[in-house]
Amino acid sequence: MDEVMPEKKPIGILDSGVGGLSVLRHIQALMPNENLIYFADQANIPYGPRPPAEIRRFSEEITRFLLRKGSKVIVVACNTASGAALEHLRSAFPDMSFVGMEPAVKPGVYQSRQGKIGILATAGTFGSRRYANLMARYAWGVVAFEDPCLGLVEQIEAGKLSTQETDRILRDALAPMLNAGVDTLVLGCTHYPFVLPSIRRLAGPGVNVIDPAPAVALQVQRVLRQQHYLTEETALRDVHGYTTGDARNLEMSVEQLLSQFFPISAIEWDG
């Protein structure tokens, strides 16, 4: 794809499943004229419990695919893959820019009035060196509560956003944190923003919930601007999605997850 001008090349976004759509949504809103490719490795989901070496191998393969499709920047829109593979990807593809996820510990610490924050992520993220470094650098002086929300990624992949089981997982995760008085919750998995209404309801109005996706979208924009790779086109661009799983299944997820931001009411009318 060397003959294509950099501005016209797509932004490549990868995740194990549908979680990265919560990041895609903010990238698309901030840069609606950019071509986007979304890659969901649904044949291998969940990444959370997998060994880091395996996640590195998957991420490298997906990166090669996204490069063949001409990606000008790659967004690792999966906290687990960022924790396991981001450094590896940067050394394996030294000419390529990568933007990864990390739990928003720094803003969480900054915003907490009580110095008590809750972090919801996956086991893989909690076990990563990237996370350990992050906590060592920013989390001193605060009490941090962690929960891997076991099963929550699978519930969200299955579209079960507001079932009893999803509520139970969240309640079990949040109860000890809330009892201990956390006033700030950090979402450290890109799947979790899709259950934000339930998280807010269970946590109550006094708790601030931080989704890092808007900050990640801004970082992607900064990277592209620095490289003069932002498009100057003004046409609205489509997204193309790829999945290693079932296409119809991902289509239905996209419809369900992205249309939850467009609630509809019927009204009585005598027009």
Add this chain to the structure above:
Amino acid sequence: MDEVMPEKKPIGILDSGVGGLSVLRHIQALMPNENLIYFADQANIPYGPRPPAEIRRFSEEITRFLLRKGSKVIVVACNTASGAALEHLRSAFPDMSFVGMEPAVKPGVYQSRQGKIGILATAGTFGSRRYANLMARYAWGVVAFEDPCLGLVEQIEAGKLSTQETDRILRDALAPMLNAGVDTLVLGCTHYPFVLPSIRRLAGPGVNVIDPAPAVALQVQRVLRQQHYLTEETALRDVHGYTTGDARNLEMSVEQLLSQFFPISAIEWDG
């Protein structure tokens, strides 16, 4: 809603049905931080064959609803309602800003190399004084072919975007124009962009198709900027939809129509 700061008030968007979603999509992409309200008068669709006085009455009622919801600008995202009611709305609500639709005759004339353009709109639009004025002002020196695409709005409302019947309507509309050598097609109904893939396929690569929605979104932005009504918030905003018809039906249309811009492919993978 006088206590709400103007920037936080929503942009109100109205249509007889789902067509205005083709405009909403561009408004949302251009101004992702604005609150949006979408009103679909699906109890009264289609507007095309209705007498102008009735459309004025409907539009005035919907405007009152959108004002009660605090709208800071109203987008009449329906060509038929713009043709029948826009002047009336501006005199009935002199303190309010309205942005309406009109067939993109001026850019169509400007872009046509052969001086032959095709205009696809509804019977109501073709019969309006607004359209007559537009043609009188801009269409001299070109040959303009018109077709009301009878039944097309209903097909799109029913989600039948690529059925044989939809293709037949489009083929019947386009055949005489294409035989006569038009090189530019103007979409004069906000429903029609949802069958753009079929229009492009039937018209062939040599014909330029103009959707006015991006220009309308820019006009909304200009109006808000002039009034210092653009939001300074950076949070992504949701949309709220209202319908005089069936809410679940509009929900499904939103999912289908807006997700067609996100095609999904399954890929073989041995990761």
